[in-house]
Amino acid sequence: MGQEYALTCEAIDIVLSDSPQKTKRLLLGDVLRRILKADVFASFVCDASGPYADPVQLDLGDDALRAYHRHFRHVDDLTPRLFARGCATRVTPAAGFSAEFVHDFLHRGGMYHGMNYFPAGAGPGSVDLRVWRGRGGRAFTEADAQVLQSFGNLVARTWPRETPSGQKPLSRRETQVAELVAEGYSDKQIAAALGIAPPTLRTHLSNAFAKTGATNRAALAAHHLRHRQK
Structure with a gap:
């Protein structure tokens, strides 16, 4: 309990700090992985086309991010569904999703059990939080989802929405x-x-x-x- 309390305080301090947002996303992701016993962390900023801009990652790899941007986002039928829910959602992708996305991107990157947070009313400039466990891990619990929801809501309430890199609002x-x-x-x-x-x-x-x-x-x-x- 003492370690969980300390990690929770550390995460709150990061969210409320004056560091650049991209730095805060990485630091928060590191703490969330420890709190939730996750293997992979990723976070994107929503742009005009959806939650696909300004990614940061821990233990996913920049090559995987580039592959996602070039190709896999176009066959990713999981993220749009989770984005539409506007909350922290647990998922273990299997039947019903693009086999190419699941097997060639998620599983190849060691992502078998996931939990993605998207804020309610997400739009350009909003931030998401995504954590994954590997093949040997267990699915996230409802209690885990409540933890991610709480931190995601804190981020949504306290971080101003920023224009994603390369994106400008319409006149x-x-x-x-x-x-x-x-x-x-x-x-x-x-x-x-x-x-x-x-x-x-x-x-x-x-x-x-x-x-x-x-x-x-x-x-x-x-x-x-x-x-x-x-």
């Missing part, structure tokens, strides 16, 4: 354009509705694509509906 006009795209307006209809010339509209669309990572109008519409920027 007011770009947001209006994205909203009308999501409502199915054509370029001609959007230009008329906003009282702007077609070349100006194309500039706003190009900027919105660049900021959100969208590659087409459908992706921009999906971004707007997901985040409802105002």
Whole structure:
């Protein structure tokens, strides 16, 4: 009990410290691994496309992070489900999830039993916490989930949301354009509705694509509906 109390105090001190956020995520992850007897820790910042920016890791490896960014995030059907729950969720991926993601990324990285925290109302700038145990470990318990939920909520309440690296928020006009795209307006209809010339509209669309990572109008519409920027 004495060690658990000391680790809890250490974690709270880290969350409330004035250190840079990325440093705090790594330090907090180290303490959480000890509290929860986890093997791997990772944390991402949510950007315009979801919880995929500015990763930090302990015992996962930078090569694995690069592989995730290049390929596995596109076949990862687990993270979006956990993200949508907006809480600490225990998971032991098996049937029902992408076999490629589970076997070629999670299991290859020694991740068999996981617990991911995403804050309620997560959006650009919000931080998640992810811990995993290896093949020889046991699944996390509900008590473990309550611990991760408590620290995640403390982070969500005390850390200001930051713009992820390389991401900029949409301007007011770009947001209006994205909203009308999501409502199915054509370029001609959007230009008329906003009282702007077609070349100006194309500039706003190009900027919105660049900021959100969208590659087409459908992706921009999906971004707007997901985040409802105002």
